[in-house]
Amino acid sequence: MMPRLTVLTLRAALLHLLTGFTLGALLLANKGVPFAPRVWGLLPPHVEFLLAGWMAQLALAVAFWILPRYPGGSRGDERPAWAAILLLNLGVLLAAAQALVAGNVFVLTGRACQLAAGSLFAVHAWGRIRPLYPMSKTG
Amino acid sequence: MPPLTRWMLKTSLVYLFLALLVGILQGLRPYLGAALPFFRAPEPVRVHLFVVGWLTLLIFGVVFWMFPKYSQSKPRGHEWLGWLAYGLLNAGLVLRVIGESAGQPGTFFGWLLVVSAVLQWLAALAFIANTWPRVKEK
Numbered sequence: 001m002m003p004r005l006t007v008l009t010l011r012a013a014l015l016h017l018l019t020g021f022t023l024g025a026l027l028l029a030n031k032g033v034p035f036a037p038r039v040w041g042l043l044p045p046h047v048e049f050l051l052a053g054w055m056a057q058l059a060l061a062v063a064f065w066i067l068p069r070y071p072g073g074s075r076g077d078e079r080p081a082w083a084a085i086l087l088l089n090l091g092v093l094l095a096a097a098q099a100l101v102a103g104n105v106f107v108l109t110g111r112a113c114q115l116a117a118g119s120l121f122a123v124h125a126w127g128r129i130r131p132l133y134p135m136s137k138t139g
Numbered sequence: 140m141p142p143l144t145r146w147m148l149k150t151s152l153v154y155l156f157l158a159l160l161v162g163i164l165q166g167l168r169p170y171l172g173a174a175l176p177f178f179r180a181p182e183p184v185r186v187h188l189f190v191v192g193w194l195t196l197l198i199f200g201v202v203f204w205m206f207p208k209y210s211q212s213k214p215r216g217h218e219w220l221g222w223l224a225y226g227l228l229n230a231g232l233v234l235r236v237i238g239e240s241a242g243q244p245g246t247f248f249g250w251l252l253v254v255s256a257v258l259q260w261l262a263a264l265a266f267i268a269n270t271w272p273r274v275k276e277k
Contacts, residue, residue: 002208002277010274014267021263025256028235034244050190058198098211 002065005078009061009085016053016092020046044107045096052114053092060084067128080124088117091093140204143221147200150229159275161185180240191232191259199224200268206273220269224262231258 002010023046030039060081069075095110140148161180170174199221211218234255242248 002275004276007179007274013273014271014274017263018267021260025260028256028259029253032238032242032244032249032256055194055198 003075005081005085006061006065009057009064011056012085012089013054013061016049016057020049020054023049041099045099048092048096048110052088054097057085057088057092060088063121063125066132067125068132069128076124076127078124080120084117084119084121084124086117087113087120091117141215141218143215143218143225144200144204146195146220147203147225150225151193151196151200154188154196154232158185158188158193161188178240180236184236185238187232187235191228195224196228199228202266202270206270207275209273216269216273220265224265224269227258227262227265231262234258 023042026039027046028040030036064075064081067075075081091110091113093110094113095108097106097110098104162185164175164178165180165185167176167181197271203215203221208214215221232255234251238248238251238255
């Protein structure tokens with residue numbers, strides 16, 4: 001069934017979905033019947049939680065689960081994938097913190113973590129993106 | 140493919156079409172504004188038709204279909220939660236499109252956005268409640 005990394009990553013993605021929709025509901029309600037101008041500051045975290053925390057993380061979790069495995073059933077070196085997931089979540093939280101902290105240090109650090117996460121996941125997944133049948137000598 | 144997934148995927152395709160259509164109409168507004176007096180959808184409407192109507196509904200449908208079984212007797216968990224998420228998300232999105240295109244803050248149409256916000260939030264809760272127990276190693 002699902003590997004542990006996928007389980008943990010999907011659960012994190014669901015928490016990001018809940019957080020993103022909660023922020024989105026506040027933003028939309030405030031747009032309809034304004035009650036607090038500061039709510040508009042939640043827009044960047046809303047986007048961050050839903051695009052990176054929910055959708056991108058869901059895609060990585062499912063990719064780790066269903067991409068073709070190596071002979072013997074191994075998913076290869078899982079360490080880059082674990083590091084990617086940790087960095088992605090850290091990156092989303094740091095980038096979302098821009099709503100609470102002035103300046104863009106958190107945004108830049110968060111985005112750097114997300115870039116590293118994407119790169120590390122690519123390192124893990126690259127070799128698994130191949131035909132299901134054994135490759136010929138010519139590839 | 141279960142019926143709920145079929146409904147979600149086909150509805151998501153309709154939203155994809157609508158999102159693309161709104162994009163074209165937005166582009167034509169400077170030239171055909173007088174001919175399109177009824178069309179006032181702002182950019183957030185197009186974005187949410189894409190991201191909520193198309194992508195989120197597509198994900199909801201595929202997750203409901205493909206994730207591990209909840210149990211032998213209830214392979215897809217509490218299906219009513221899935222249908223509830225589908226209904227709430229659609230109702231919320233449609234109200235958003237109407238409220239955001241037609242109204243001003245604080246008016247009747249503004250209150251439609253508040254209702255829309257609650258409905259979409261409840262849709263996410265229903266989806267998560269049904270999906271969480273199906274995310275498991277065995």
